Amino acid sequence: MKWKTAVALLLVLLGAGSAAAQTPPARSVKVAAVDFIPAWGDLDGNIRRLVDAAEEVGRQGVTFAVFPETAVSGYLFSDPSQIAPYLDTIPGDTTKALLPVLARTGLYMSVGIAERDAETGLAYNTAVLLGPKGLIGKYRKNGLNPQDQKVFAPGDTGVPVFDTPLGRIALLICYDDTYWQYARLAALRGAKIIAWHSVSDRVTPGTPAAQSKGDHSTVSNVQYMSAQNGVFVIGATRSGVETNPITGGALYYNGGSSIWSPQGHKLIQAPVVPPEELPPGLHGVYATEIAPADADEIRTERLALRRPELYTPWLALHRSPVDPNAAKTRRKATLVAAQWPEGASLMDKTKPQKGSLTVLPELSSLPSGLPPDAIKARAEERDGPFERALGALARTHKAYVAGSYPERAGERVFHTVALAGPDGAILGRYRATHPDAARRWATPGDEIAVIETPLGRIGLATADELATPELGGLYGVQRVDILAAPAGAPSPLKVEIDSALFGVPDPPTGRADFFPYAAAKQNQLWLVSGGRRVGDATAAGIYGPEPVVSTPTLTAAPGAADVRHQTEIPAVGTWIDQSQLIDGQQAQWFIPLTQPKDSACLKRWRDGGACPGR
Structure with missing residues (x-):
């Protein structure tokens, strides 16, 4: 009987990702992100607590619940021998204890387990998906941070997506969200829901600045997984303080579990809490109703903007440890994002700061709000009036100036970004490669643009394109220091991440356009968008590479002509920098x-x- 059960579970595991096995998803289901606290190194006790928690979640009418990372062992271990007694196999003791509860309650759940591979003995940071009929599948963490690397082997499952009666579900774990690629792979494989399991920590308040360089908050990344990919995200993390009794080391977990819509909006969130010693067990169930099928149209729209022919081979190259494109010297750079109100172009009134990079709003010489036919009617060839005016502006003020215009090339019209240098010459041009639905008047271009300047490596884009993360990824692997991305009107999607998760003053929640913010952080570069102001909202902003910990997100004040910031290029790293980001990718x-x-x-x-x- 045990042999038959094991075979049945294996068949479910192997077949779960098959598109042929899809089950029509439920229309509306109650889902939950669960705050569960394990006791460090108490495998048997944590399994009992997890069973009790699953019983309680089931009693609350939840259909699918997501539990945190390493929920049956704890997370803070210093070497493989230390964690070895607290590993479990899959299937194993944890799944054996949970499956009867799920069969009785009808609950689906995913949970993080420190897994021992039965054949090799290697340890993996794993999430397992279980349902009323058994084990559905598992995922082994790809994005290993320095703490993971002390005890866990790199994941070998790729990014599987599993068919369930609720819809297709993908599993990711904590630091995976440092890399935009894993959530994108889940969406490309048809996920409606990403279950994200975390133990997102922060440096304990009061830590001296010299020791707090590693401060970060993984849960502060969760919005992008939904917004860029058009999927629901259920993100479970934990609260409390975890102490390793052998080493005395401690991690402070800040809570903040959350659920996000396919449009990138927050549906519900647990409180972000200060450090506190808490007893192990269930500490919160944060639930809401979702209709998984609602993700399909939005995910399809997001993926339709992709241009795979542009990504070969760049996004599949592993560039470590030596990258000839990386900046070799550190330098100062002044960044300026021009802000214009709706209406006429203010190009002739803009005064760039000497030596700065100033980025103008998009379609810089035209009034805002023109219909597509009027934009195309004003298209002009290269070296025409717009580029001459841009060069004159840069030469007059001895600055680098970027702006965009409709470029005519025969029968085609491109949305082209041009960069002029202090001598007035056009240093580079970029034809927008991923125009969104509002800019369908533009023929897509076929290559990115990276320009070497005394300020650093400058890339060119348009702000609307940054909803497609592959574009930012191309510039990241080319080791761009600054991305100049002219914007139009403010985006309706703002940063909705809880301001309590930020260590910087004046956090961007509620005021910063989300996609430029995410592109800067995901690719560890500075991003400058000149843009228009509409009421109190603005698209003019400067976005830093580490906005949670150290670099500001700056938006132009309502009456200001621009927003300015002086920084160092390449950006000074905190818990991660561009080199570490590129090195850590598993291409x-x-x-x-x-x-x-x-x-x-x-x-x-x-x-x-x-x-x-x-």
Whole structure:
């Protein structure tokens, strides 16, 4: 009987990712992000507590619950021998104890387990998905931070997506969200829901500045997984203080579990709390109703903007430890984002600061709000009136100035960003490669632009394109220091991350456009967007590479002509910098991102196979 049960579980695990096995999703379900606190190194006790928590969650009418990372062992271990007694196999003791509860209550749940591979003995940071009929599948963490690397082997599952009666579900773990690619892979494989399991920590208040450089908050990344990919995200993290009794080390967990809509809006959130010693067990169930099928249209729209032909081979290259594109010297840079009200162009009234990089609003010589036909009617060729005016502005003020215009090339019209240097010459041009639905008048361009300047490596984009994370990713792997991205009207999607998760003064919650903010953070670069002001809202902003800990997110004040900031290039790292970001990518999993939409490799991968086949 045990042998038959094991085989049945294995068949479920192997078949769960198959598109052929899809079950029509439920229309509306109650889902929950659960704050569960394990006792350090108490495997048996934590399993009992987890069973009790699942019983309680089931009693509350929840259909799918997400529990935190390493929920049956604790997280803070210093070496493999220390964590070894608290590892569990999958299937194993944890799944054996939970499955009867799920069968009785009808609950689906995913939970983080420090897993021992039964064949190799290696430890993995794993999340497992369980349902009323058994084990559905598991995921082993890809994005290993320095603490993970002390005890866990790199994940070897890729990013599987599992069919359930609720819809297709992907599992990710904590530091995975430092890399935009993993959530993107989940969306590309048809996920409606991403279950994200975390133990997001912060430096304990009062820590001296010299010791607090590692401060960060992983849970502060969760909004982008939903906003960029059009999926629901259920993000579970824990609260309390965890202490390793052997080493005396401690981690402070700040709470903040949250659930996000496919549009990138927050549906519910646990409080962000100060450090406090808490007893192990269930500490909060944060639940809301969602309709998983609502993700389909939005996810399809997001993915339709992708241009895989532009991503080959760049997004699949592993560039470590030596990268010739990386900046070799440190320098000062003054960044300026121009702000204009709705209406006429103020290009002739703009006064860039000498030596700065000043970015103008998009379609810089035209009035705002023109319909597509009027924009196309005003298109002009390269070296025409707009580029001459841009060069004259840069030369007059001895500055670098970026702006955009509708460029005519034969029958085609591009949305082109140009960068002029202090001598008035046009240093580089970029034709927008991922125009959004509002800019369909523009023919998509076919390459990015990176310009070497005394300020650093400057990339060119338009702000609307940054909703497609692959574009920012291309500039990240090219080791761009500053991305100049002219914007139009303010975006309706703002940063909705709880301000209590930020260590910087004047956090960006509620005022900063989300997609430029996310692109700067995900790719560890500075991003400057000149833009228009509409009422109290503005698209003029300067976005730093580490906005949670150290670099400001600056938006222009309502009556100001611009917003300015002086910084160092490349950005000074805190808990991560661009070099660490690029070094830490596991590009072998990114190959599907580079494949044409109709490729056999991509189709096989979406059906649960490998790309490339092996």
